[in-house]
Amino acid sequence: MMKYSGVPYFLYVLAKGIDDFSFIDPTERDKILKCTKVSFTDSDYKEIQQLMEQSAEFNSTIWTGVHEGRNIEKKRLQELRDSDGIAGLMRVLERKGIDSSKFTYIGRVHGSIEFESAVHVLRSLENDTYVSQGSGTPNVLRLKQNERIEVIKEIDNLYGVVVSGALRGLLEMSLNIF
Numbered sequence: 001m002m003k004y005s006g007v008p009y010f011l012y013v014l015a016k017g018i019d020d021f022s023f024i025d026p027t028e029r030d031k032i033l034k035c036t037k038v039s040f041t042d043s044d045y046k047e048i049q050q051l052m053e054q055s056a057e058f059n060s061t062i063w064t065g066v067h068e069g070r071n072i073e074k075k076r077l078q079e080l081r082d083s084d085g086i087a088g089l090m091r092v093l094e095r096k097g098i099d100s101s102k103f104t105y106i107g108r109v110h111g112s113i114e115f116e117s118a119v120h121v122l123r124s125l126e127n128d129t130y131v132s133q134g135s136g137t138p139n140v141l142r143l144k145q146n147e148r149i150e151v152i153k154e155i156d157n158l159y160g161v162v163v164s165g166a167l168r169g170l171l172e173m174s175l176n177i178f
Contacts, residue, residue: 007163011167032165035168039159091137108121
């Protein structure tokens with residue numbers, strides 16, 4: 001669960017890495033490409049994109065244990081992983097016999113007062129998306145590419161451009177519009 005203000009960030013993270021947004025209605029796509037402010041966040045689409053990319057970069061460092069080509073000291077790394085909830089996610093994957101090094105850390109939707117646990121999103125080599133939330137032993141949901149697209153479409157249908165405007169930066173990249 002996440003607070004409604006996290007939905008645009010979650011949508012951005014889910015859509016990250018998609019090259020073809022033809023599954024979004026062309027009229028809706030045009031509205032998204034004109035959107036500047038994104039509801040629930042009091043941010044514009046560029047701020048969402050920048051925040052999510054910075055967050056992914058930081059958490060990717062915690063995930064891999066490597067910062068600027070150097071390994072992070074083990075004790076410090078464990079502290080970071082424990083405080084961020086990544087350690088629990090790694091333990092769940094390990095218990096399931098899944099090698100965590102086969103994943104790319106895609107993004108994190110911060111927790112809130114209502115829902116303290118952050119949402120972590122990973123991508124496997126097979127392009128499956130793993131969404132995790134919870135402290136201690138988190139829940140992990142695996143989405144195949146087509147399921148991820150269906151979730152994106154549902155969020156867009158439910159909230160419309162006021163939230164899906166968060167996709168503008170990704171749409172511009174996919175269409176080479178700058």
